[in-house]
Amino acid sequence: MKINLPSFKNYGNYSSDNYGVNSLMFSIGNLEIYFSYKTPIAFWHPSTGFVIRVNDWSTTTGKHLNWINKNHSKRISGDEFEKQLTLALEK
Numbered sequence: 571m572k573i574n575l576p577s578f579k580n581y582g583n584y585s586s587d588n589y590g591v592n593s594l595m596f597s598i599g600n601l602e603i604y605f606s607y608k609t610p611i612a613f614w615h616p617s618t619g620f621v622i623r624v625n626d627w628s629t630t631t632g633k634h635l636n637w638i639n640k641n642h643s644k645r646i647s648g649d650e651f652e653k654q655l656t657l658a659l660e661k
Contacts, residue, residue, distance in 0.1 A: 574599065582637050593634050601658055606634040615658050620644070623651035 581604060582593030595604045604612040611634060612622040624645045625632045635645070646654075 582634060592630075593637065601661075603655070604634075604638055606631040610655060611635055612638045613655055613658055615661075617661070618654065618658065621646065621651060621654050621658075623648050 576596050576598045578594050578596045580590035580593055581595045582590055584590045584593065592607050593605070595602055600616050602614040603610050604614075606627070609627070609631070611625075611631060612620060614620045620639060622635060622639055622645045624642075624647060625635050626648055
């Protein structure tokens with residue numbers, strides 16, 4: 571029996587892996603969730619494409635968001651992002 575464990579990778583452009591742990595993407599089936607530190611900031615699913623929240627934090631999180639997608643007009647509010655992420659996790 572094969573266990574379907576989540577996988578993870580660094581999505582950032584850090585020069586050292588010591589910092590790369592702060593920009594991780596976890597894959598669970600077809601869902602990819604992008605984190606800045608311990609906070610989900612974006613996700614991708616075949617049914618939605620990328621869903622990216624606005625930067626409510628620091629310049630570092632802004633850098634992480636830009637690595638995912640520099641188009642700020644595609645970003646949604648934190649509340650809407652959390653609703654959409656919850657729906658994606660329930661699928």
